Amino acid sequence: MKIDAWLKSNTFHHSTFWDLKQLVDEKERQNLKISLCIPTLNEENTIGKEIVIFRSELMTRYPLIDEIAVIDSGSTDRTLEVAASFGADTYFSGDILPSQGFKRGKGENLWKAIHQLEGDIIVYVDADITNIHSRFVYGLVAPLLYQPETQYVKAFYDRPLAFSQGIRPSGGGRVTEILTRPLFSLFFPELTALMQPLSGEYAVRRKVLEEIAFPIGYGVEISHLIDVYTKWGLYAFAQTDLDKRVHRNQDTRDLGKMAFGILQSFLNRAQQLDMIDVKAEVSSILRQFQTREQMFEQKQFTIVEEERPPIITVDEYREKFHA
Amino acid sequence: MNLSTIPPETLRQHVRECRDLLLANLVMTAETAAPTFGEANRVRFLLDRFRESGLDNISSDEVNNAVGFLPGTTGEKTVAVVAHLDTVFDPKENHALSLGPDRVKGIGIGDNSLGAAVLVTLPMLLRHLKFQPSYNLLLLGVSRSLGRGNLGGIRFLLENSPLKIDEAICLEGCPLGRLNYTSVAMMRGEISIQMPDEYDFSRFGVYGAIYRLNDIINRILEIPRPSRPQTSIVFGSIEGGNTFHQLAREAKLRFEVRSESDEVAGGILHHIRGIIDEVRARSGVRIDLEEIAWRQHGGISFDHPLVQLSRDVMRGLDIPPQIGPSMSELAALIAAKIPAVTLGLTHVHNVNTLEETVEIEPMFDGIAQVLGVLAGLDSKGDLS
CATH class of the missing domain: 3.30.70.360 (Alpha-Beta Plaits)
Structure with a gap:
């Protein structure tokens, strides 16, 4: 089975890469630049700690990353002030590539980062992690440094400290197990081997990032996986177990919105690849229900998964990186 | 470099330049739970940091003390810097810190994760300042200090270590200005x-x-x-x-x-x-x-050279001394007839509560003060 072989060769635990000096040597040998992008929206409580840990551990002590940039969607709290006070480069997403306009969403920040940052490898790490540690970056960068054929390294979180039985289920969050993995099982069975396809932490080579489209909202991760898979195959991926990730928990209604966006992106991709034929017009309104004074009422959310094209198609980008 | 000749503001600035290293060590120390008798994970972190800093004779012992040794240029005496590693909090409590531009909030941060973090950052600070003391520097992260621990860590070290300690500085997170040289x-x-x-x-x-x-x-x-x-x-x-x-x-x-x-x-x-x-x-x-x-009751006198030196350094940094007795590691050192002082490192709010918070800016004074005393010990020779 291809999946079994891939799991064996391309699934890692971060502890394998404990020797940061060796990683830095390898990076220097390959003459690579590595950039860290932290997309934010109102993350003042956690952003400071992330910046301090990454700067201290991966820039000052072991110079593995060359720049840290916080790319923000328009926070109304002190996210950018806190990040800047600890030495991160901070950007409002709307100020990057202004000719392309501004769309509010995490995917937009990730896409703009490709233009703003200089790295040959870009690492994306969410800003809401409360147990932040340098492994969240080096664990993802390492497979790219040691395996030239690897293009895209995804984080997953596993390894409970104690488990009473020999076999235990291993997998992702609620949206992954209820939506994403069943969809992959139907249409892209090999992608089911990614333990947490929706995790917000991944490291990717620039040459791949510039060739793929970016949904600006919830669909960015799933469409990345499908695009990279169809273009470069399963062996372009690796995944690293980063142990435990502590972050704020989302309620079921928020997960419903996320699932709605993911499903839109998935259907778009499946249609583009001629895997399905959606004949009906698809609504972009998610309807959820609540009761008020014993009456049921609708709440409608318009969720449109707009998409940014591969950034290589943008003139300013080509001038900056491929002149 | 002769630190005792550096103006206080320059010394403070040198410390400020190491802010990220210090804060990262503080985050990693404080987020590693260390209840009394359960300090093993924090000890492991300290030993890793000591090792990466190139210290000698890095070791732990049967009561979970963490020890690192920086040989002096002449090694004619040994000065210990001591911080207790344990906190009053159960490991099941949320140990995640929140870091703002001026403050760090998290359980056990002031008592005494900050002291332990400064201890592990000390070798890097000394390297940054290009200061190598003539005396040996013994860095001691001690366990079993609080409550039923009854200073078990430092007492074990003092009773069992073959190394003679000539003077000691104990680090406590709070408050800045704390100057203890007696115990009740x-x-x-x-x-x-x-x-x-x-x-x-x-x-x-x-x-x-x-x-x-x-x-x-x-x-x-x-x-x-x-x-x-x-x-x-x-x-x-x-x-x-x-x-x-x-x-x-x-x-x-x-x-x-x-x-x-x-x-x-x-x-x-x-x-x-x-x-x-x-x-x-x-x-x-x-x-x-x-x-x-x-x-036990005891201590050194107000005009003991170590106390005098501490007061001089504090005066140079505009830190008003808050003199009082201590019941922490200092008491065990005093009982062992080792001249010692306890220094506080910053302003702390809501100590030993879930809202425990330390201020960042005063830390630079607090750490500059420790470096100043270490420098003074180098220039003043034997203080015993």
């Missing part, structure tokens, strides 16, 4: 009352454990306490019973006796034992006194 006699105890299942209420009266404990408290309050030597009895915690309407079958009191005299403290404890014996005999309930921690 102290005894901490726990009185537990338990009503036996077969208790004969008809013979002894319908009184529960809380009533009996109240009786003991009233009797303790009647014990004469001299104003000189200054002596006090602190009732720190009380618990007992479960409901509104049933007599409590159990009650517990935690208390502390403090005195500037070992004899007076001992006398009060003797008195308390007598009260307990009498109430036990009179009431027929089970009453136990567990003596949890002891300190």
